[in-house]
Amino acid sequence: MVKALNEALRQSLAEDPRALVLGEDIGKLGGVFRVTEGLQDEFGTERVFDTPLAEAGIAGVSLGLALAGWHPVAEMQFDGFSYPALDQIISHVAKYRFRSRGRQAVPLVIRIPYAGGVGAAEHHSESPEAYYAHTSGLKVVTPSSPIDAYRLLRASIADPDPVIFFEPKSRYWSKEEGELAADGALPIGKARIVREGSDCTIVAYGAMVARSLQAASRAAERGVETEVIDLRSLVPLDLDALAGSVRKTGRAVVVHEAPMTAGFGAEIVARIMEDAFDYLEAPVLRVTGYDIPYPPATIESHYVPSVERVLAAIERVVNY
Amino acid sequence: MVKALNEALRQSLAEDPRALVLGEDIGKLGGVFRVTEGLQDEFGTERVFDTPLAEAGIAGVSLGLALAGWHPVAEMQFDGFSYPALDQIISHVAKYRFRSRGRQAVPLVIRIPYAGGVGAAEHHSESPEAYYAHTSGLKVVTPSSPIDAYRLLRASIADPDPVIFFEPKSRYWSKEEGELAADGALPIGKARIVREGSDCTIVAYGAMVARSLQAASRAAERGVETEVIDLRSLVPLDLDALAGSVRKTGRAVVVHEAPMTAGFGAEIVARIMEDAFDYLEAPVLRVTGYDIPYPPATIESHYVPSVERVLAAIERVVNY
Amino acid sequence: MDEDLGEGMNEAEGPFRVLPLAGEPPREIPSIGLKEKELRELYRLMALSRRADLEATALQRQGELAVYPPLIGQEAAQVGSAFALEESDWIFPSYRELGAAVVRGVDLVEYLHFYRATWHGGTYDANAHRFGMVSVPVGSQILHAVGYAMGAKLDGIALATLVYFGDGATSEGDFHEGCNFAAVFRAPVVFLCQNNQWAISVPVSAQTAAPIWKKAEAYGFPGVRVDGNDVLAVYQVTREAAIRAREDGIPTLIEAVTYRIGPHSTADDASRYRPGEEVEQWKAMDPLDRYRSWLTSSGVADEDYFQSVEGEAKDFAAKMRSGVIASGPRPLEELFEWVFDDLPPHLARQRDEVLRFAREAAEGIERG
Amino acid sequence: MDEDLGEGMNEAEGPFRVLPLAGEPPREIPSIGLKEKELRELYRLMALSRRADLEATALQRQGELAVYPPLIGQEAAQVGSAFALEESDWIFPSYRELGAAVVRGVDLVEYLHFYRATWHGGTYDANAHRFGMVSVPVGSQILHAVGYAMGAKLDGIALATLVYFGDGATSEGDFHEGCNFAAVFRAPVVFLCQNNQWAISVPVSAQTAAPIWKKAEAYGFPGVRVDGNDVLAVYQVTREAAIRAREDGIPTLIEAVTYRIGPHSTADDASRYRPGEEVEQWKAMDPLDRYRSWLTSSGVADEDYFQSVEGEAKDFAAKMRSGVIASGPRPLEELFEWVFDDLPPHLARQRDEVLRFAREAAEGIERG
Numbered sequence A, B: 001m002v003k004a005l006n007e008a009l010r011q012s013l014a015e016d017p018r019a020l021v022l023g024e025d026i027g028k029l030g031g032v033f034r035v036t037e038g039l040q041d042e043f044g045t046e047r048v049f050d051t052p053l054a055e056a057g058i059a060g061v062s063l064g065l066a067l068a069g070w071h072p073v074a075e076m077q078f079d080g081f082s083y084p085a086l087d088q089i090i091s092h093v094a095k096y097r098f099r100s101r102g103r104q105a106v107p108l109v110i111r112i113p114y115a116g117g118v119g120a121a122e123h124h125s126e127s128p129e130a131y132y133a134h135t136s137g138l139k140v141v142t143p144s145s146p147i148d149a150y151r152l153l154r155a156s157i158a159d160p161d162p163v164i165f166f167e168p169k170s171r172y173w174s175k176e177e178g179e180l181a182a183d184g185a186l187p188i189g190k191a192r193i194v195r196e197g198s199d200c201t202i203v204a205y206g207a208m209v210a211r212s213l214q215a216a217s218r219a220a221e222r223g224v225e226t227e228v229i230d231l232r233s234l235v236p237l238d239l240d241a242l243a244g245s246v247r248k249t250g251r252a253v254v255v256h257e258a259p260m261t262a263g264f265g266a267e268i269v270a271r272i273m274e275d276a277f278d279y280l281e282a283p284v285l286r287v288t289g290y291d292i293p294y295p296p297a298t299i300e301s302h303y304v305p306s307v308e309r310v311l312a313a314i315e316r317v318v319n320y
Numbered sequence C, D: 001m002d003e004d005l006g007e008g009m010n011e012a013e014g015p016f017r018v019l020p021l022a023g024e025p026p027r028e029i030p031s032i033g034l035k036e037k038e039l040r041e042l043y044r045l046m047a048l049s050r051r052a053d054l055e056a057t058a059l060q061r062q063g064e065l066a067v068y069p070p071l072i073g074q075e076a077a078q079v080g081s082a083f084a085l086e087e088s089d090w091i092f093p094s095y096r097e098l099g100a101a102v103v104r105g106v107d108l109v110e111y112l113h114f115y116r117a118t119w120h121g122g123t124y125d126a127n128a129h130r131f132g133m134v135s136v137p138v139g140s141q142i143l144h145a146v147g148y149a150m151g152a153k154l155d156g157i158a159l160a161t162l163v164y165f166g167d168g169a170t171s172e173g174d175f176h177e178g179c180n181f182a183a184v185f186r187a188p189v190v191f192l193c194q195n196n197q198w199a200i201s202v203p204v205s206a207q208t209a210a211p212i213w214k215k216a217e218a219y220g221f222p223g224v225r226v227d228g229n230d231v232l233a234v235y236q237v238t239r240e241a242a243i244r245a246r247e248d249g250i251p252t253l254i255e256a257v258t259y260r261i262g263p264h265s266t267a268d269d270a271s272r273y274r275p276g277e278e279v280e281q282w283k284a285m286d287p288l289d290r291y292r293s294w295l296t297s298s299g300v301a302d303e304d305y306f307q308s309v310e311g312e313a314k315d316f317a318a319k320m321r322s323g324v325i326a327s328g329p330r331p332l333e334e335l336f337e338w339v340f341d342d343l344p345p346h347l348a349r350q351r352d353e354v355l356r357f358a359r360e361a362a363e364g365i366e367r368g
C-alpha cells in the first residue's frame, strides 16, 4: 500500500501543478513510512517540503496555502499526533467553504496513518476517525487495499473539499498484486462489496476489511455466507449500499478498531436501524476496540477485533 | 442554573481545601456567564485565578496541578474554544491514570458551556460532547436543571477522575424553584426518568430534556404517553435505565443538538439495539442537529431540534 | 497569584511616535512620503470608522445586531496599518477590525451581517477585497495569513499578508507556530498586534511577562513597538514592514500600543474589572483628536474639511444603519448549499426535512 | 524552500563552557562547588547511562524491545542537569532521558517496559522517584511541569520542576504556552532543551530561525546556551537555574547544545538525511572522553577508578538485560483496572469479554 500511496502522490504532483506535499520528515527522509519517498528529489523543495514540528501549524498553514490557490496534501506523522491540529480542522478547515458562502473553498487533503496492530509505542496506534466523521464539512476516507489507496487518494486530492485520509498502518505492507491491475477514478462516497453473501452482512473499513474477510471465509466453512462491505468513505456514507445489503441478509455486524462508545460503528448501526429495521432478524452487533486507552503492544492483539470475535458476533446474529 | 453552578463551586471551594478554579476571565469578571462570580473575592487569587488566553495551556497546566495534589476546576469559555485543548485532554488527561498504573490520577473537572439556541455568534453554540464521549478515560456529564447542575458539579469535583462537565447555555437562566428543594449527593452514571410513560421513550440530555418534555406533553394531548429519560451522564452511560424503559415502551426517539453523524445519539441507538432489540416495535429514531456547521443565529431555530420535530418522530415510531 | 503579575512590562521601551501628544506643542514632523491628499484621507477613513463603529454599537443596543465588539480608540492602529498596504496585499482580520474593513472598501452592511448573525463570515466577498472573513477563535487566523503568504511566495507574487490580532492572542500556540513558520519559510507576513491593554477582563500584565514586540526575538525577525494612537507612526512602521516582507521575505511583529476605550463587546461590562480613570487617561490620547490637531497646526486640513468629513461620516453611518435594518435572514436552502461543493445523500435528506418543517410551520399545520 | 533556511542560526552565541575541548591543553577550572567524590560520581552516572543505552539498543536489535531512542552523545546534558537538582525537585522527561532516569535511580527494567511495550508509562513509580512518565507527544509534557510547579508554589513548597524536551519541541504551541504560563505565574520551572541538532530528519536550521536560548526573551525570563557535552557546565547552569526557580520563582530556558550521535530511534536510518562527517565531528567531542581526560589531568580520578566504573557499568547493563528478557506481558485484567478509579458497567462487560476470549483461545476452543 505504501507504494500505491507514493505513486498516487507522484501522479498528482505531476498532473496537478498546484499540488503540494508537506509535513514532518516527508522530504529528504521520505516520511517515516516512506510514503513520500523520492518526491522531494523529483518535484523539488518548493512543492515537497518539511515543516517545523507543529501540527496546528501544518493544518492552519495548509488552509492558507489552499486559499492562495494551492492543493496541499499535508501529513500528520501518526494518528496520535494529529490532535494538536483538531482546532484548526474543526474551527476552520471544515467551516471555511460554508462560512464564505462558497467563495473560499479548502481543497486540502490531510493524510493520517492510523490504527494499531503494528507493535508500535503509545500514541502510535490510535483510531480517531469518529472525531472527524462527526465534524460537519469534512470528508473522511480510508482505503483497505493498495489499489483503493491509490484511487481514493487521487480522488481525494482532486476533490474540491477537505478530505481526511486515513491510512491503515497494518496494511501498509500489503501487496494484493491482483487488484493493482484495476483502474479508473473512484468516486468518494461509494462503498464496495468485497464479498457477496446472503446470511449476514459485515460492515468494515480500513484494516478491518481484511480481518472481516478472514472471518467470512471461516464462517463459510460452517455454511454461513457472509457479505462483506468495505465502506471506503465514512463521510459521505454509502447509505444505499448499507441498506441494500442488510435488507438482503437481515443481519449485520459492524467491525472497527476504535473504541466502541460513540465510535463510527454506532452511526452504522443507527443508519441500518433507520433504513432497514423491517428486515432485521437480529440486533446489529458491534465488534470494536474497547473503551480503554489503546493498550501496550504486547497485549494489543486482545484489543483489536480478532477473527474469533468477529466470528462469534456472526454466530450470534445468525443463530439469533 | 448559573446560580446553582456558582453555589456548587463555592461549596466545593469551601469544603475541599485542594479545589482550585481557573480559566479565562473567571476571576474579577466572574466569567462571561457569571458562573464564577464572587469566588475570587471569597477565596482569593491563589485558589481562583485567571489564566493567559491559551486553552491547551489551561488543560495541560491543570493536569500538572492535579499531579501536585490539587483539584482544579478549569473553565473553557465556550464550546467552540475548547478545541485547542483536545490534544492535552485526549493524549494526557484521559490516559494518565491508565498509563501510570493508577499511581497518578487526574481529579480534574473541565467545565464547558455548550450548545446553541442563545442567539450567539459563530463558534459559541457548538455541541462537542461526542468527541469527549468517544475518548476513553473521560467521564462526560451534563445537567438539564439547576438542581442537577448543583449536585452533578459537586459530584464531578469530588470524582477521582477527569470529568468533562457540559453546561447547556440555553438553560443557564432557568429557575425551576420546585426542584431546587431536592438534595443529596448524585452518583455519576445514573440517568433520571423525568416523565413516566408507556407508549414511547425519549432519550435526551442537557437543554434537550426540557424540549423533550414539551413535546411529551403535546403528545399527551393526543393520548400518547411518552417517557422522558435525562441521561445526566453520557459516560458512564446508564445502560439499565435505557434498556428498562425501552423494554417497557418498545419505542424510542433520541434527541440532541449536535450534528447527527457519529453524534452521541448513534451510541444510544446502538445500545438499545444491543439490549432491547426483541422489544422494539419500531426503529429508534434520532432528532438532532444537521450535518452542517452550526448555522447563523437568525436561522438556528431550524437547526436545533424543535418540539415539532420531536413530535413528528414520536408519531412516526408510535404509528409505525 | 495576581499580585506577582506583570513586572515584566516595566522593561517595555517607549514606542515609535511621530505625532505630538496632546498638550505637546505642534512641531515639524519628518516627511513620511505621504501627499497632503493622503494625509487628509487618513483622517477621513478614521472618521468614517469612528462613526460607523458608534452606529454599530447603537444598532446592537437597539437589538438590530446580536453582538458587536467596538473598536473605538483603535482607529489609528487599524486605519494607519491597512492604509500602508498595497491593494494586492491581503488582510486577515480578527473580529474587531471594522476600521480596516473601511479602508478596504468593504460594504459595512455585508460586514455587519456577521454580527447580525445573518451569515458567519459576513456576506462580503473576501477575495474581491483581499480582506479575509471575520475570525473569532483567538489567534487562529494568524496561521492562515502565514500560509497565504507562503503560497504567494511560491507563485512568485510579491505581496504581503497582514494579520490583526490582540495582546491576548499572543498567548495562544497558534501565534507561536505562525510566527515560527513565517520565519523558517521567510514568508512575507506583517504580524500586527493591537495591544489594547485588555483581553476581555485580563490586563496585558497578566497575559505575559514580556513586552509583546520583544516576542519577535524568539523567531529571529524584527519586532517594533509603535504608538498605536499615532496614525502616521503606525502607517510608517507598517509600510516599512510590508516592504521588508515583499522584497526580502522578512516578517515583522508590530506591537501597536493602543487602548480599548469601549467594553470588550456589547455583552461586556468593563466597569466590573477596570477603573474609569484608566479609560479617561486614554481618551485624552484620542487618535482622531491628536491627528486632527496636527493636521490643523500643520495646515494640511482646515475646519471646512473636517466639516465635510463629518457630514460624509454621518451619511455613511446612516446608510449602513438603514442597510442593516432592511436586511432579513438568509433562506434556509443556503444552509446546505456550501457545506460541500456537492450535496451528498445524507445532506439532501436533511435539507428536505428542514424545508418541509419550515413549510409546515409557515402553513401553521397542527400535527396529529 | 529549504534553500532559505536557517541563516538565523548564524547569530548564535558561543555557549557557556567549563571543560576544555578535545585537543585543548588541560587547565585549572573555576571551582563549581562539587566535592571530588561528586565529580567522580558524575562520570560514573554518565558511564552507566552510556552502557545501559548501548545495551538497550542491542536489546531492540535482538527483538527484545519494540523500539528504542538512543541517547548516546547526550549523557552530559542529561546527567549534568539531573544531578544539579535536589531530590525534592521533579523531573518531567520526554522519551530519550534514560540518562536522567539513571541519576534518579529509576530501575531501568521498569523504565524499558515502555519500550518493550509492556506498559505505556513504564512500570516504575513516578512519584517515588519524582521522575515523570515517559511522554511521547512532543512538547506536551512541558505544560505538566509548569502546572506541577504552580501547584508546589501554591503549597509553599520550595521545589523546582525540570522538563526535558528537544529542539523540535520548541516549534509546538505547548512549548510557547508553557513558557508563558510559567513566566506569568512565576512558576519554578527549568526548561531544559537538549538541542541535539535534529528532529528526526529535520535539522534545527529548518526548525527555527532564531537561537533556541533566545526564545526566553519572548517570556521575560533568562535564556542560557550551554555546551551540552560539558557535564560541568550543564551542571552549573542548571543548578543556578533551579535556585532562581525555587528562591525567586524565575523560570529559565536552558539550551544544551549537543548532538544525537545515533539514529532518531532504532526504527530510523539517519544515513538517509545526514552526512557521516557531521557525526564524526561530534564524536570527537564525546562528553565522556572530554570529562574523563579532565578528571585524569586534574587528578580527580585515575585509571583504577575508571576500571572499576567500567566493571560496574558492565554488570549494571547485564542486570538490565536479564531483567528485560525475563519479563513477560502484563495480565489482561490490568487493561481495565486503571481506566477509572471504579469500573463502570460498560467496561465490566468488556473486561469479561476480553477474558472470555483469552480463555477460549488458551483452551484452543474451535468455534461453531
Ligand SMILES: Cc1ncc(C[n+]2csc(CCOP(=O)(O)OP(=O)(O)O)c2C)c(N)n1
Binding pocket: B024, B053, B055, B077, B081, B084, C096, C136, C137, C138, C165, C166, C167, C168, C169, C170, C196, C198, C199, C200, C260, C264
Ligand atoms: C481560542 C479562543 N478562546 C477564547 C475566546 C473568547 N474570547 C473572545 S475575545 C477574547 C479576548 C481576546 O483578547 P485580545 O486578543 O487582546 O483581543 P481584543 O479582544 O482585546 O481585541 C476571548 C478570551 C475565543 N474567541 N477564542
Ligand SMILES: Cc1ncc(C[n+]2csc(CCOP(=O)(O)OP(=O)(O)O)c2C)c(N)n1
Binding pocket: A024, A053, A055, A077, A081, A084, D096, D136, D137, D138, D165, D166, D167, D168, D169, D170, D196, D198, D199, D200, D260, D264
Ligand atoms: C506532537 C508530536 N508530533 C510528532 C511526533 C513524532 N515525533 C517523535 S520524536 C519527533 C522529533 C522530535 O525532535 P526533538 O524535539 O528535537 O527531540 P529529539 O527526538 O531530537 O530528542 C517527532 C516528529 C510526536 N511524537 N509528537
Ligand SMILES: [Mg+2]
Binding pocket: C166, C167, C168, C194, C195, C196, C197, C198, C199, C200
Ligand atoms: Mg486586547
Ligand SMILES: [Mg+2]
Binding pocket: D166, D167, D168, D194, D195, D196, D197, D198, D199, D200
Ligand atoms: Mg532534537
